[in-house]
Amino acid sequence: MSDAATPEEDAPKKPSKLPLIIGLVLALAGGAGGFYAAFSGMISGLGGSAEAGDHGADGDHAGEADHDSPDSPLPDVAFVELPQIVVSLGEGSATDHLIFRADLEVPSAKAEEVRSILPRVIDVLNSYLRALEPTDVQGPSALIRLRGQMLRRIQLVTGEGRVRDLLVMEFVLN
Known part of the structure; x- marks a missing residue:
């Protein structure tokens, strides 16, 4: 009987x-x-950190400006001011009107071209803002989302490479 294995000895050990x-x-x-x-x-x-990086074989920044240096040149941009737009938000809103004003950041060489088609830009912004629901302009991320939508529409109207950014100067729910 001493030759019989116990169940504890038969079970393999887990690693x-x-x-x-x-x-x-x-x-x-x-x-x-x-x-x-x-x-x-x-x-x-x-x-x-830009100062610790390797800037290429010829020492240039490969098109990137060193924004940390006070001696770095400012980008070649111009700002085209858009007139203030006031839009009624309609029924079901806690506020009655949206007051919107912005500037367009454009390359200096394209500023006059953008100014010449400013009525189209205003039209597309008016159309977009008037189609908004009251819930679209409320909330913490509403301005970011609306800014992106408006910038895309403006870039479609003005053409490729003419408008770099939309700078919101005034966004008031009244």
Whole structure:
């Protein structure tokens, strides 16, 4: 009877998962540390700080301005002012009107071209703003979403490369 194996001896032992867990934790910590070092500029040439980076073989910035330097030239832009637009929001709104005013950021060479088609830009903005529902202009992210929609419509009207950005100067719910 001493030759009979007990059930505890027949069961194979499971390998420990502790080395796998330790390896996974160390890999995640190393990845996070590497990301932080590259993003903050501790490792030169991988991003983050512009002064630590490699700017190419001939020393230029490959089209990017060094915005941290006070001696860097300002971009060649002009601003085209849009007239104030007042839009009624309709029934079901806590406010009656939306007052909107903005400027367009354009390359200096294209400023006169954009000014010449300003009536089309105003028309597309009026059409878009009047079609908004009261819920579209309320909420913390409403202005960001509306700005993106308006910029895309303006860029379609003005043509490729004429309008870089839409700068919202006034957005009042009254």
